Amino acid sequence: QSALTQPRSVSGSPGQSVTISCTGTSSDVGGYNYVSWYQQHPGKAPKLMIYDVSKRPSGVPDRFSGSKSGNTASLTISGLQAEDEADYYCCSYAGSSYVFGTGTKVTVL
Amino acid sequence: QVTLRESGPALVKPTQTLTLTCTFSGFSLSTSGMCVSWIRQPPGKALEWLARIDWDDDKYYSTSLKTRLTISKDTSKNQVVLTMTNMDPVDTATYYCARIYRVVVDYWGQGTLVTVSS
Numbered sequence: 001q002s003a004l005t006q007p008r009s010v011s012g013s014p015g016q017s018v019t020i021s022c023t024g025t026s027s028d029v030g031g032y033n034y035v036s037w038y039q040q041h042p043g044k045a046p047k048l049m050i051y052d053v054s055k056r057p058s059g060v061p062d063r064f065s066g067s068k069s070g071n072t073a074s075l076t077i078s079g080l081q082a083e084d085e086a087d088y089y090c091c092s093y094a095g096s097s098y099v100f101g102t103g104t105k106v107t108v109l
Numbered sequence: 110q111v112t113l114r115e116s117g118p119a120l121v122k123p124t125q126t127l128t129l130t131c132t133f134s135g136f137s138l139s140t141s142g143m144c145v146s147w148i149r150q151p152p153g154k155a156l157e158w159l160a161r162i163d164w165d166d167d168k169y170y171s172t173s174l175k176t177r178l179t180i181s182k183d184t185s186k187n188q189v190v191l192t193m194t195n196m197d198p199v200d201t202a203t204y205y206c207a208r209i210y211r212v213v214v215d216y217w218g219q220g221t222l223v224t225v226s227s
Contacts, residue, residue, distance in 0.1 A: 001172060003155060034212045038156075045205060045217040046156065052213065089156050093212050096169040098146070098158040 004029065004090055004101035011107040012080045020104045022073040022090030030071035034093035037066060037075045041086045049088075050075060082108050111135035113145075113206050113218035120224050121196050127223060131189040131206030138164055138184050144209035145189040147180065149202040150220070157202075161209065162189055198225045 005023040012018040022029065022037075029035055035053045038046035048057050050066035053073060063078045073092070077084055085108045090101035117129035129147070136143060147159040160180040161169045170178050179192045189206060203220040 003157075036213060045219055047217075048213070048215050051215070057215070091156075091158075091214060096161075097171065098161070098214065100148075100156040100158060103155045 001028070001094060001097060001099045004092060004099055006088075006090060006101040006104045008102075009105040009107065011109055012077075013109045014080055014082065016080050017076060017078045018080060018106060019077075020075045020088055020090075020106070022075070022092075022101045024071050024073075024092055024099065026071060028092040028094040028099050029068065029073050029090075031095075032093045033068070035066065035068055035073040036091045037064075038089045038091065039084075039086045040089065046089060077106070080108055084108060111208060111216045113208060113216060115204060115206050115218045115221040117204075117221055117223065119222060120226065122227050123197055123225060125196050127191075127193045127196050127200070129191045129193075129204055129206075129221065129223075131191070131218060133187050133189070133206070133208065133218075136208060136210075138162075138182055138187070138189070140164055142211045145182070146207050146209055146214060147189075147191045148205045148207055148214075148217075149200075150205070151199075151202040154202075159193075159204075160191060196225045201225045 010018045037050040040046045053068045054066040113133040143164045146161040162180045177194045182189045205220045208216040
């Protein structure tokens with residue numbers, strides 16, 4: 001199973017919006033509505049931010065939103081804040097396995 | 110409150126077998142839909158899914174690593190064990206265990222760094 005493709009980095013000023021794409025295949029992203037997104041700060045474990053493509057766990061700000069079209073999922077962070085600076089990974093269910101994305105570093109300028 | 114904690118050796122030699130234990134609380138691995146997975150992350154690199162064990166003892170492995178991995182559970186002790194044979198320096202990584210409930214990888218342990226070196 002090949003890793004899902006994400007941009008290496010995205011950046012934005014405080015208050016702006018950024019979108020991270022996550023491209024897979026019909027065997028993973030395109031085949032299931034089970035895409036999750038994780039935020040990872042340096043030296044920390046990943047934290048679930050979005051699941052089932054667009055659902056937010058309790059406690060995650062509504063500035064974070066997810067969507068999917070075909071084989072590509074997206075995470076949008078609106079109203080960017082300093083604490084949003086981190087690495088972000090997408091993850092898709094793929095039948096009996098899971099596949100993660102290549103990771104995107106979000107920089108708040 | 111769901112918590113998971115990984116334990117095992119910090120250093121292993123090439124060709125040795127790695128055994129990691131995930132001890133969890135706040136949920137039962139006998140509940141329908143409940144699973145535990147192992148995921149690793151080499152320093153500075155992306156996450157990689159390794160294996161999963163389900164509430165009904167079904168087991169699934171990464172295609173590229175399945176010949177080297179074994180996952181098992183002890184429901185009474187709330188533990189999941191992962192063994193990886195024939196360790197190599199490229200297997201140096203932080204190893205995480207994580208809970209999966211109804212397909213969603215929702216809670217993660219803090220991770221344990223395993224270095225493979227002679």
